[in-house]
Amino acid sequence: MPAASSDVWEVMSTARTIRRFTGEPVDDATLARCLQAAAWAPSGANAQAWRFIVLRSDEQRAVVATAAARALEVIEQAYEMSRPDPDDDSRRARDNRATYELHDRAGEFTSVLFTQKRLRMASDLLLGGSIFPAMQNFLLAARAQGLGACLTSWASYGGEELLREAVGVPDDWMMAGHIVVGWPKGRHGPVRRRPLAGAVNVDHWDQPPADLLGDSTSKEAR
Ligand SMILES: Cc1cc2nc3c(=O)[nH]c(=O)nc-3n(C[C@H](O)[C@H](O)[C@H](O)COP(=O)(O)O)c2cc1C
Known part of the structure; x- marks a missing residue:
């Protein structure tokens, strides 16, 4: 049984992308909790101009595969990747x-397509900022329940038009992202990340974090 955890620090630091899944289907209650977590995310002006589409019929899975x-x-x-x-x-x-x-x-597998309505005045990046927190909440809720997940680019590149057409996503909605979920094999x-200090400055782009970080990022401080 995959390890579930409700310790938010453990969940965030171990929510590694999972790409190998068992054949066991994801039950509705588990998936619904991930979707609820997604809907708890912040969005600009609390607009919540999002729609999460669960793709699980044979027809939609075939489109996802393509x-x-x-x-x-x-x-x-x-x-430059090869087998x-x-x-x-x-x-x-x-x-x-x-x-x-x-x-x-x-x-x-079951997957979820995340869409974001285009809003007047907002740049694509700003709109992305209103939907990626929902995806991250979904990923964390998946991890918390022991579920594996992988955020994918499948709704971009050549897959965007395919999925838009198959799902019926209106033209004024952006295809923001797509997450595959399943019970992990393994x-x-x-998570493997570069040291935090290389990503933090104080007051100025050139100013290192000096003592700011201290032990706050170590396991002991949790
Ligand atoms: C916007 C975005 C698109 C991604 N697209 C893919 C993808 O198409 N296929 C894939 O296998 N992983 C994809 N990933 C997963 C990343 O490769 C993964 O999150 C990253 O390598 C960090 O690995 P970790 O989550 O295990 O720490 C994507 C991640 C993001 C944030």
Whole structure:
């Protein structure tokens, strides 16, 4: 049984992307909690101009599979990624193998398409800021329940028009993102990130965080 946790620090620091799933379906109650968490997210002016579309019929899964295949072609080029040799056990090979497995099996899983209505005056980036917190809440709620998830680009690239058409997303709604969910094969683990100090400044772009960070980011301080 995947480890559920309601410790928010543990959840955030171990909500690693999961790309390998068992065949067990995600039950409605678990998925509904993820969707509720998404809807608790902030949005500009509290507009909540979002719609989350669960894709789980055979027809929509087939469309998702095609969108995933198209995204994979772009990802392979962008990251110079290719299918690893079977006997390559390097971290890169293992990561790439998981990425291929996710994309190859895309049609087998439940996923959620996140859409955001275009609003007058707001830039695309600002509108993104009103929907990505919902996606992050969804990811954290998935992790908290022991569910695995992967945010994908499948509603971008060649998949955007495919999914827009299949789902019937109106032209004035943006295809913001797409998350695959399932019960993980394997375990959640700590996220790998660069040291915090390299991303923080005080008062000025060139000013290092000096003592600010202290022990606050260490496990002991939690
Ligand atoms: C906007 C966005 C798009 C992503 N698209 C894909 C994707 O198409 N396929 C995929 O396997 N992972 C995708 N990811 C997952 C990232 O690769 C992953 O979050 C990142 O490598 C960090 O890994 P971690 O979550 O395990 O720490 C995407 C993540 C984001 C934020």
